[in-house]
Amino acid sequence: RVKKLPAGFVWGGATAAYQVEGATQADGKGKTMWDDYLAQQGRFSPDPASDFYHLYPEDIELAKLYGLNAIRVSIAWSRIFPSGTGEPNAAGVAYYHRLFADCLANGITPYVSLHHFDTPKTLFDAGDWLNRATIDAFVRYADFCFGEFTEVKNWFTINELISLAFSQYIQGNFPPSHHFDVTSAIQAEHNELLAHARVVNLFKDKGYAGRIGLIHVLEPVYAYPETPENQHAAALEDAFMNRFLLDGTFKGEYTDDTMALINELLDANDAHLTIEPGDMDIIKAAATQNDYFGMNYYQPAFVAAYSGESTNRFNGTGEKGTSDFKFKGVGQHVKKPGVDQTDWDWNIYPEGMYDMLKRVAREYPESKTIYITENGLGYKDEYQGVGQLINDDKRIDFLDRHVAALLQARAAGVNVQGYFVWSLQDQFSWANGYNKRYGLFYVNFDTQAREIKKSALWFRELGRTIGS
Numbered sequence: 081r082v083k084k085l086p087a088g089f090v091w092g093g094a095t096a097a098y099q100v101e102g103a104t105q106a107d108g109k110g111k112t113m114w115d116d117y118l119a120q121q122g123r124f125s126p127d128p129a130s131d132f133y134h135l136y137p138e139d140i141e142l143a144k145l146y147g148l149n150a151i152r153v154s155i156a157w158s159r160i161f162p163s164g165t166g167e168p169n170a171a172g173v174a175y176y177h178r179l180f181a182d183c184l185a186n187g188i189t190p191y192v193s194l195h196h197f198d199t200p201k202t203l204f205d206a207g208d209w210l211n212r213a214t215i216d217a218f219v220r221y222a223d224f225c226f227g228e229f230t231e232v233k234n235w236f237t238i239n240e241l242i243s244l245a246f247s248q249y250i251q252g253n254f255p256p257s258h259h260f261d262v263t264s265a266i267q268a269e270h271n272e273l274l275a276h277a278r279v280v281n282l283f284k285d286k287g288y289a290g291r292i293g294l295i296h297v298l299e300p301v302y303a304y305p306e307t308p309e310n311q312h313a314a315a316l317e318d319a320f321m322n323r324f325l326l327d328g329t330f331k332g333e334y335t336d337d338t339m340a341l342i343n344e345l346l347d348a349n350d351a352h353l354t355i356e357p358g359d360m361d362i363i364k365a366a367a368t369q370n371d372y373f374g375m376n377y378y379q380p381a382f383v384a385a386y387s388g389e390s391t392n393r394f395n396g397t398g399e400k401g402t403s404d405f406k407f408k409g410v411g412q413h414v415k416k417p418g419v420d421q422t423d424w425d426w427n428i429y430p431e432g433m434y435d436m437l438k439r440v441a442r443e444y445p446e447s448k449t450i451y452i453t454e455n456g457l458g459y460k461d462e463y464q465g466v467g468q469l470i471n472d473d474k475r476i477d478f479l480d481r482h483v484a485a486l487l488q489a490r491a492a493g494v495n496v497q498g499y500f501v502w503s504l505q506d507q508f509s510w511a512n513g514y515n516k517r518y519g520l521f522y523v524n525f526d527t528q529a530r531e532i533k534k535s536a537l538w539f540r541e542l543g544r545t546i547g548s
């Protein structure tokens with residue numbers, strides 16, 4: 081059991097605008113890539129979500145009461161620019177000023193992402209990140225936010241570039257739902273990285289105050305069993321999921337070794353990547369200018385070689401054992417005996433966080449300071465009635481083992497300075513809906529009442545051990 085957190089440790093909870101705010105049509109907000117898609121699917125609605133748009137004072141109050149000193153939020157681009165570009169929407173701007181003021185008044189430092197899976201619909205319809213007009217619009221939106229929200233000192237450009245590209249174009253569970261469209265996936269990775277780099281360069285050129293970085297979810301890929309063929313499969317998947325983006329972010333180039341793996345994967349899928357003249361100069365200029373790095377960690381993949389066609393099934397319901405993943409020319413996901421999985425088939429493996437932290441510090445020193453910006457357990461918490469504590473011992477065990485791995489990496493010399501649990505309160509999960517809960521605080525989605533989970537008590541207890 082973790083007994084004590086380091087002095088000055090950032091101890092936070094994470095949210096994303098579209099997953100918590102609700103109020104998707106309030107005060108002039110424009111549509112995102114999700115509104116029509118979710119309506120067509122008919123599975124669940126993004127309204128009212130956790131109604132954070134109205135209830136943020138209650139959630140910030142809870143955060144304060146339960147020992148958090150930081151929160152991750154994202155700005156909904158389409159609240160600021162309802163159609164992605166054009167004139168700013170004053171009501172949207174005012175909302176975020178109120179939110180940040182409330183955080184600061186309660187001693188909760190806001191860490192703010194500009195893009196968390198919610199491209200405005202107009203830009204999405206025109207090709208999303210595959211269209212470079214989205215990059216131009218993103219740079220203008222970011223510049224506006226830096227100039228406007230000067231109370232924010234900790235910025236992230238984009239959350240989880242790979243999850244977006246992978247879910248949209250490989251796994252097909254985010255709109256526009258392509259399956260194994262490898263060309264689009266790798267191009268989206270590159271274009272998002274370029275967007276990030278342009279924003280970092282602008283932030284520094286204009287001398288904005290504060291820190292800027294981005295967030296990658298890192299999925300360590302282990303060969304299982306450890307044969308040479310499986311190790312090669314793991315290296316290919318690692319290049320696609322982690323290494324290509326880490327290289328671009330912190331080395332400012334895709335190294336020859338990385339490109340050898342990426343090209344093998346692209347060739348096997350008749351796919352290609354287009355790098356335009358000048359792109360790499362922009363990426364290079366940004367690589368040493370990130371102030372910090374947000375690392376999300378949930379799980380590793382265990383991979384074996386595979387020679388057939390690509391197929392996958394996505395477990396979006398929490399029915400254990402309903403997922404699989406086989407990627408042509410890359411590999412297939414396998415279970416490693418002895419490694420537990422969640423109801424959504426996610427491997428529970430804290431060692432993976434330790435391994436990744438060590439690797440980032442060793443191979444990418446330009447990451448400088450690392451924060452774990454998301455980690456948590458999706459679980460079907462059982463409601464006990466109004467005012468009744470919810471027992472989530474399983475989550476406490478998960479969080480405790482992961483925070484222990486983080487502290488172990490710190491003890492081994494990794495500069496990791498904070499931990500944000502995913503998530504602050506229950507919210508909806510993009511491709512899973514409302515039964516996949518992660519929060520420290522339970523949300524009764526019928527009444528919007530908050531209930532305390534045992535993990536919140538655990539969080540508070542550890543928060544008290546942070547010295548200044």
Ligand code: BGP
Nearest residue numbers: 096239240243458509510511516
């Ligand atoms: C990350 C995202 C979050 C969040 C989390 C849990 O990839 O940044 O937005 O949803 O994963 O994932 P899921 O909701 O699919 O369980």
